[in-house]
Structures are given as structure tokens and as C-alpha cells.
Amino acid sequence: MxxxxxxxxxxxxxxxxxxxxxxxxxxxxxxxxxxxxxxxxxxxxxxxxxxxxxxxxxxxxxxxxxxxxxxxxxxxxxxxxxxxxxxxxxxxxxxxxxxxxxxxxxxxxxxxxxxxxxxxxxxxxxxxxxxxxxxxxxxxxxxxxxxxxxxxxxxxxxxxxxxxxGAGQTVKAANQLIVAVNIQVLAEAVVFLENAGVDLAAALDVLGGGLAGSTVLNRKKGNMLAREFAPGFRIDLHHKDMGIVTDAARAVGAALPLGAVAAQLVASARANGDGSLDHSALLRGVERLSGREVKQTG
The missing domain is CATH 3.40.50.720 (NAD(P)-binding Rossmann-like Domain)
Structure with a gap:
């Protein structure tokens, strides 16, 4: 109708x-x-x-x-x-x-x-x-x-x-927590594999077919391979969402040890000028921590 x-x-x-x-x-x-x-x-x-x-x-x-x-x-x-x-x-x-x-x-x-x-x-x-x-x-x-x-x-x-x-927003907060941690650990795996000299595209293909596979890996590996971070979902918005989930978790007495670290890394990416980029640009933060030269944005 x-x-x-x-x-x-x-x-x-x-x-x-x-x-x-x-x-x-x-x-x-x-x-x-x-x-x-x-x-x-x-x-x-x-x-x-x-x-x-x-x-x-x-x-x-x-x-x-x-x-x-x-x-x-x-x-x-x-x-x-x-x-x-x-x-x-x-x-x-x-x-x-x-x-x-x-x-x-x-x-x-x-x-x-x-x-x-x-x-x-x-x-x-x-x-x-x-x-x-x-x-x-x-x-x-x-x-x-x-x-x-x-x-x-x-x-x-x-x-x-x-x-x-309000229940929809509570579940969405949990979703954003899971996505942020997944993107961050995928970014860490990418830098680890590249530093080790492995064929990154091949490695991500095989990881995607096993227990490490995820929608995040499937959706974001192309961004990371090409270092192209046109926004599908901006770091600025994920920063906002991590504030929502950490506040909501505090209100109900739920500990978020990994979530708290992920929230800080998202905030760091934003502070380093990456807020307008796709959240897959958390890769740039891992590169900074690993001593790599990171291209300027914009």
C-alpha cells in the first residue's frame, strides 16, 4: 500500500x-x-x-x-x-x-x-x-x-x-561498539601483515573465509587496501556514537574495557584531523602508532 x-x-x-x-x-x-x-x-x-x-x-x-x-x-x-x-x-x-x-x-x-x-x-x-x-x-x-x-x-x-x-537506540549503541572494535582490530591486522611482508589482499581473502571473517572485513578491506577513505560513515559520527554507548553502559553498570580503548582511539583519530573520513580510516591511527608516515588528508 x-x-x-x-x-x-x-x-x-x-x-x-x-x-x-x-x-x-x-x-x-x-x-x-x-x-x-x-x-x-x-x-x-x-x-x-x-x-x-x-x-x-x-x-x-x-x-x-x-x-x-x-x-x-x-x-x-x-x-x-x-x-x-x-x-x-x-x-x-x-x-x-x-x-x-x-x-x-x-x-x-x-x-x-x-x-x-x-x-x-x-x-x-x-x-x-x-x-x-x-x-x-x-x-x-x-x-x-x-x-x-x-x-x-x-x-x-x-x-x-x-x-x-528507546530500545532501538540501545541496540544501535551496542552495534556501534562492536563495529568500532572490529574496525580497529582489522586495522591492526592490516599493519601487522604489511610489516611482515605478506600479500595483504590474499591474506584478507583467506581470513574472510574463516572464523575471522565478518561484515566489517568484507565491507572495509577495500578501503584499507586502497587507502581510500571517502566517508560511508564518518569518524566524527562514530565518535559521537562511542560517547553514547559509554554513557549508556555506565548508567546500567556494564564495564566496557575494550570499548573504552576503542572510544579513545576513535577520539584520537578525530583529534588528528581524520573526523571527516570513513571510520575505516582508524587504520591511519595504527600507522601513526607504528611509526609509519601517514598521508595528509584533504
């Missing part, structure tokens, strides 16, 4: 997601702070809006995909945000990666305004968004999840309802 969807935030992830919803037969109206991605959505068969108010005016479902908590608060809770302009009964789905506390606050504000909400962060990076193979972890009411499931199926291949409001 075709739905009228407003999509707020057409960045690296949001634009291909909105396009995939158009391809699935939905009426999608997009809004972004810059015009170029709106024009790209229109070229793909979608529609553009000049404001959040215009985008959500006739929407049955509103999806937000923005960088962090402040942008979610502005886009949804702000004076000119979604809750101020959407019709009662509208389903608001935030697919950004933010703190569970902010998602719970958004859910409460939505209910007070006569709307419904889900938190539905994703994993899979730009490639997963383009290919519509994202993993989507969803928090919120059962009935709202059931209504949104066909939309999620147009965006991903693993769609799971993980609990009440």
Missing part, C-alpha cells in the same frame, strides 16, 4: 533511503538544509519541500535521518519541527543514531501532541542504504511497528522490533 511519507534529512544515508522508498511505490516528499539532495530525490521520482512544515503537512508517516541529538531535537521538537506541524495520528519514525534518553523524550512529546513514534536506527553504512540491505532495530509500540514494517522492508533485510521506546 502506497503511503505519503515526509523524509527529513537527505544526507549520505537519508538520500538513498528516501529514493528506495520512492522505488517501492511510496509518495515521498523530502526536506534537507541544502538543495542538491532534494533535487536528486525529485529526479528519482520523489518530491521536494522548502521547509519541514511543508514536507509534513499531508504526510501519514514522517521519517527523520539526521546526524545527532541536537538535530533530532530541532527537527522534531523545535518550534518549526515535525510535532508542531504534523497532523494528529501521524507516525513519526526517527532513524538517526542518538541517545536512548532523547528517543524516550521524543516519544513522550509525540504522545502529548497526539502523534505516535518509533526509534529505528540502522546499521549497514552508505552501501547498505543504497542497496536496501540495512539492519534496522526498532523501539516502540507493537502496533506502530507492524504499521511501519512494510516501509522498513523497503530499506533493509534485517528488521527487528527490540522493545519499547
Amino acid at each position: 502506497s503511503r505519503k511519507i515526509a523524509f527529513i534529512g537527505l544526507g549520505i544515508m537519508g538520500k538513498p533511503m528516501a529514493v528506495n522508498l520512492v522505488r517501492a511505490g511510496h509518495h515521498v516528499t523530502g526536506y534537507n538544509l541544502t538543495r542538491e539532495p532534494i533535487d536528486a530525490l525529485v529526479a528519482a521520482g520523489g518530491h521536494g519541500a522548502g521547509s519541514i512544515a511543508e514536507a509534513v503537512a499531508d504526510a501519514e508517516v514522517v521519517i527523520t535521518m539526521v546526524p545527532a541529538d541536537p538535530q533530532v531535537e530541532q527537527a522534531i521538537l523545535g518550534e518549526d519541527g515535525v510535532l508542531a506541524h504534523a497532523r494528529p495520528g501521524t507516525l513519526v519514525i526517527d532513524m538517526s543514531s542518538i541517545t536512548p534518553q532523547t528517543s524516550i523524550r521524543v516519544d513522550a512529546a509525540a504522545k502529548a501532541a497526539g502523534l505516535r513514534s518509533l526509534d529505528a536506527p540502522v546499521s549497514g553504512g552508505e552501501a547498505g542504504a543504497v542497496e536496501a540491505v540495512l539492519s534496522i532495530m526498532v523501539g516502540g509500540a507493537d502496533a506502530d511497528f507492524a504499521e511501519a514494517k512494510p516501509l522498513f522492508d523497503a530499506l533493509g533485510t534485517t528488521v527487528v522490533h527490540v522493545g519499547p521506546a
Whole structure:
């Protein structure tokens, strides 16, 4: 069934997601702070809006995909945000990666305004968004999840309802913890293998076929082999996510010894000017620690 969807935030992830919803037969109206991605959505068969108010005016479902908590608060809770302009009964789905506390606050504000909400962060990076193979972890009411499931199926291949409001963000925090540690240890293995004089491409192929294989290895080995770090998911954003998971873990009394080290290494990469690069550029940090010359970025 075709739905009228407003999509707020057409960045690296949001634009291909909105396009995939158009391809699935939905009426999608997009809004972004810059015009170029709106024009790209229109070229793909979608529609553009000049404001959040215009985008959500006739929407049955509103999806937000923005960088962090402040942008979610502005886009949804702000004076000119979604809750101020959407019709009662509208389903608001935030697919950004933010703190569970902010998602719970958004859910409460939505209910007070006569709307419904889900938190539905994703994993899979730009490639997963383009290919519509994202993993989507969803928090919120059962009935709202059931209504949104066909939309999620147009965006991903693993769609799971993980609990009440905020639960999706908690699972996403765990996801980002696992990904950061995986990328870091893959980077360390790459430098170790290169220093030992091994054929790196061959080594990564055989490692990928064994117990060391992972989605991280498959997705990121090309970046590391070519030393090409165009952002699929920026270190700046992973730094933000590591702050979320370390704070959330502290709140529930969970120790993250490896996670704490990974968070510091992500922070170090950012401090060394790599924040705008893909998180596979954690390799550059290992090269610095190993005394290698690291090419300047930009």
C-alpha cells in the first residue's frame, strides 16, 4: 500500500533511503538544509519541500535521518519541527543514531501532541542504504511497528522490533561498539601483515573465509587496501556514537574495557584531523602508532 511519507534529512544515508522508498511505490516528499539532495530525490521520482512544515503537512508517516541529538531535537521538537506541524495520528519514525534518553523524550512529546513514534536506527553504512540491505532495530509500540514494517522492508533485510521506546537506540549503541572494535582490530591486522611482508589482499581473502571473517572485513578491506577513505560513515559520527554507548553502559553498570580503548582511539583519530573520513580510516591511527608516515588528508 502506497503511503505519503515526509523524509527529513537527505544526507549520505537519508538520500538513498528516501529514493528506495520512492522505488517501492511510496509518495515521498523530502526536506534537507541544502538543495542538491532534494533535487536528486525529485529526479528519482520523489518530491521536494522548502521547509519541514511543508514536507509534513499531508504526510501519514514522517521519517527523520539526521546526524545527532541536537538535530533530532530541532527537527522534531523545535518550534518549526515535525510535532508542531504534523497532523494528529501521524507516525513519526526517527532513524538517526542518538541517545536512548532523547528517543524516550521524543516519544513522550509525540504522545502529548497526539502523534505516535518509533526509534529505528540502522546499521549497514552508505552501501547498505543504497542497496536496501540495512539492519534496522526498532523501539516502540507493537502496533506502530507492524504499521511501519512494510516501509522498513523497503530499506533493509534485517528488521527487528527490540522493545519499547528507546530500545532501538540501545541496540544501535551496542552495534556501534562492536563495529568500532572490529574496525580497529582489522586495522591492526592490516599493519601487522604489511610489516611482515605478506600479500595483504590474499591474506584478507583467506581470513574472510574463516572464523575471522565478518561484515566489517568484507565491507572495509577495500578501503584499507586502497587507502581510500571517502566517508560511508564518518569518524566524527562514530565518535559521537562511542560517547553514547559509554554513557549508556555506565548508567546500567556494564564495564566496557575494550570499548573504552576503542572510544579513545576513535577520539584520537578525530583529534588528528581524520573526523571527516570513513571510520575505516582508524587504520591511519595504527600507522601513526607504528611509526609509519601517514598521508595528509584533504
